[in-house]
Amino acid sequence: MQIxxxxxxxxxxxxxxxxxxxVTYTQHVTPGKGVACMQTKxxxxxxxxxxxxxxxxxxxxxxxxxETRQMQYLYADQDGFIFMxxxxxxxxxxxxxxIGDQAGFLAEEQTYAVSFYEETIVGVDFPPSVxxxxxxxxxxxxxxxxxxxxxxxxxENGMSVNAPxxxxxxxxxxxxxxxxxxxxxxx
Numbered sequence: 001m002q003i004x005x006x007x008x009x010x011x012x013x014x015x016x017x018x019x020x021x022x023v024t025y026t027q028h029v030t031p032g033k034g035v036a037c038m039q040t041k042x043x044x045x046x047x048x049x050x051x052x053x054x055x056x057x058x059x060x061x062x063x064x065x066x067e068t069r070q071m072q073y074l075y076a077d078q079d080g081f082i083f084m085x086x087x088x089x090x091x092x093x094x095x096x097x098x099i100g101d102q103a104g105f106l107a108e109e110q111t112y113a114v115s116f117y118e119e120t121i122v123g124v125d126f127p128p129s130v131x132x133x134x135x136x137x138x139x140x141x142x143x144x145x146x147x148x149x150x151x152x153x154x155x156e157n158g159m160s161v162n163a164p165x166x167x168x169x170x171x172x173x174x175x176x177x178x179x180x181x182x183x184x185x186x187x
Contacts, residue, residue: 001063005038005055010178013045013064013115013122016053020045020064020117028057045122048097064117068125071114073106081106083114083124094121104157105130105177126177131186132156134163134171150182 008014012023021042030036035056042051055061071083071092080095081103094114096103098121105126106112113125136154150162153173161175163182172186 001065002060003063004057005059005061006057008038008040008055008061011123011125013066013117014042015062015064016042016051020122021051022123024050045098045117064122066115066117066122068113068115070111072111073108075108076103076106083112086111092121094124098122099124101180102126102177104159105175128178129174129176129183131172131174132159132161134167134169134173137163137167137169137171140165140168 006028008023008026010023010026014021014023021044023040024043025041027039028036029039035058037057038055040053040055042053043049044051070086072086074082074084074091076082077093080093081099082091083094084091092114099106102124107130114121115123115125132155134153135156138151138153149165151165152160153163153167154160155173155175159175159180161173161180161182163173167173167185174183174186175181176183
């Protein structure tokens, strides 16, 4: 399926000269003189090599035709992450490098949308945010300031998140899965 270059978004899989690339960064650039363009950073799904490519606004890009299946995350092993297809109950190994830094957001028995291109796994879609329990939080220090100050707290998946000083151990917080940033205290 062809899309206009200005419709390219982070997370899309593009077919460029027969190779699949995942979009990791986009920026729409409008110079004072010249033609507006979409500056992108791409990562080859198979080899992992990075590519920077500039598309003119009028250019068209080929979006890969992907099949999405609902799969349940079961557990991690030394080779990767094991998912089970919710319809066929077939288990599949997803390589660690495909999930990367977002591995901390995987929750056992949670269902994720897994993208396939001709029976090859090319991506796992995470929800925009997850709720995590704070396991280690330094004590709050009273300051004579009205501005909120952030300090690192450790959450149940082992990640460190900068959260406001009023967050204590045992609190549930909502964390952005793309950036790893604190969003809000969860109820």
